[in-house]
Amino acid sequence: MxxxxxxxxxxxxxxxxxxxxxxxxxxxxxxxxxxxxxxxxxxxxxxxxxxxxxxxxxxxxxxxxxxxxxxxxxxxxxxxxxxxxxxxxxxxxxxxxxxxxxxxxxxxxxxxxxxxxxxxxxxxxxxxxxxxxxxxxxxxxxxxxxxxxxxxxxxxxxxxxxxxxxxxxxxxxxxxxxxxxxxxxxxxxxxxxxxxxxxxxxxxxxxxxxxxxxxxxxxxxxxxxxxxxxxxxxxxxxxxxxSAGTLSCEVVSVRTGTDGRRWVYLDIGRYGGLAETENEYIRYRLRTGRDGDPVDDAVVAGPTCDGDDVLYRQYPLPLTLRPGDPVEIDSAGAYTTSYSSSFNGFACLTTEFVEVTDAVTTG
Incomplete structure (x- = not known):
């Protein structure tokens, strides 16, 4: 796999x-x-x-x-x-x-x-x-x-x-x-x-x-x-x-669409666990290894064949992003695995559990 x-x-x-x-x-x-x-x-x-x-x-x-x-x-x-x-x-x-x-x-x-x-x-x-x-x-x-x-x-x-x-x-x-x-x-x-x-x-x-x-x-x-x-x-x-969850994914493709805009496709989308991006209600923070490079707006889309599988119509991302680049999505511990499905044959989101011993407990 x-x-x-x-x-x-x-x-x-x-x-x-x-x-x-x-x-x-x-x-x-x-x-x-x-x-x-x-x-x-x-x-x-x-x-x-x-x-x-x-x-x-x-x-x-x-x-x-x-x-x-x-x-x-x-x-x-x-x-x-x-x-x-x-x-x-x-x-x-x-x-x-x-x-x-x-x-x-x-x-x-x-x-x-x-x-x-x-x-x-x-x-x-x-x-x-x-x-x-x-x-x-x-x-x-x-x-x-x-x-x-x-x-x-x-x-x-x-x-x-x-x-x-x-x-x-x-x-x-x-x-x-x-x-x-x-x-x-x-x-x-x-x-x-x-x-x-x-x-x-x-x-x-x-x-x-x-x-x-x-x-x-x-x-x-x-x-x-x-x-x-x-x-x-x-x-x-x-x-x-x-805040306990970090979602790790990667760029599948970057292209100029027929609308003349830059499209960045990830290997996860609305049906894979990011359903709360519907209507852009939740705007996750996307981090890449190229975050120090010049940025410009891009359409961010998921990998399925559904035209609605678009996360954000306008999101600032590095211009240097390439297929295979890793992307991390912060604060993704809630309502991601809950919404994940196998639509289009894509595997459901899996989870690994860690316990960072130096985490600070407040309250």
């Missing part, structure tokens, strides 16, 4: 990221979003660090079980799930589920009796880099009735959940969700958990609010609206594994 792209995950950086999150929000439980990177070494490490896990499918339930993680540490956080999937997760030991509709609540009651449930609300948040739009969540005003129904159905109405959108650049977004949750807690006796979701951003090619800044915004809002602190949960994915 010819050389192919691969991802390197530095587990020491994962440790450091968890420590930083705990330093920023020491009272919060970390419930890792498995979808970000479901690799077994990552899951086992996070379990050893005392994390819980947010799963979005029965496949992710199985991955956690295979990594030795007990169902009691998992929350089936995807509101969209079939009754059979709820029943399967329940058999696997999952006892906490998220919902956002009456029908979803009834399905949990029937297939996972006695479970704890969190109602996902959808206030109007500032747009994030990759927003959820209107796909998930109920109106905050509807949550009181739904949580009241949960108790009537024999479930344990445990709390409120929200998500400010992936790669959220406005720390004030969390204040909106916490403020809306306050009214629900006041109206529904016995609620104990406030799940403030994920969305903590990672620096790709631009500066972003750091974990400490986001943590301060959350802590300030909690202090304002929840004098008696509930059980607070955060659900980071990108912030745990994003």
């Amino acid at each position: 010819p050389g192919r792209p691969y991802l390197t995950i530095d587990l020491a950086t994962v440790r450091s990221n968890v420590a930083e999150l705990r330093g920023a929000l020491p009272a919060a439980e970390i419930r890792y979003a498995v979808k970000a990177n479901p690799a077994e070494p990552v899951l086992r490490l996070l379990a050893s660090l005392g994390c819980a896990f947010d799963v979005a499918s029965v496949g992710e339930v199985d991955l956690c079980v295979a990594a030795g993680i007990d169902g009691a540490l998992m929350t089936f956080g995807n509101p969209l799930k079939k009754p059979a999937e709820i029943a399967y997760a329940f058999v696997r030991g999952v006892r906490r589920f998220t919902f956002d509709t009456a029908a979803g609540l009834a399905a949990i009651a029937e297939n996972a009796p006695g479970s704890r449930v969190e109602c996902r609300i959808a206030p109007t948040f500032p747009s994030s880099v990759t927003p959820f739009g209107h796909k998930f969540g109920c109106l905050p005003a509807d949550a009181v009735g739904l949580l009241t129904d949960a108790s009537r159905l024999g479930l344990r109405a445990d709390g409120v959940a929200f998500h400010v959108g992936s790669q959220q650049l406005d720390p004030n977004a969390w204040e909106i969700g916490i403020r809306c949750a306050r009214d629900i807690f006041d109206a529904v006796p016995g609620l104990a958990t406030l799940n403030v979701g994920g969305g903590i951003p990672v620096a790709y090619d631009t500066r972003v609010p750091g974990v400490g800044v986001v943590g301060d915004a959350i802590a300030d809002a909690l202090g304002q609206y929840f004098p008696a602190l509930p059980h607070v949960v955060i659900e980071p994915g990108r912030a745990v594994v994003g």
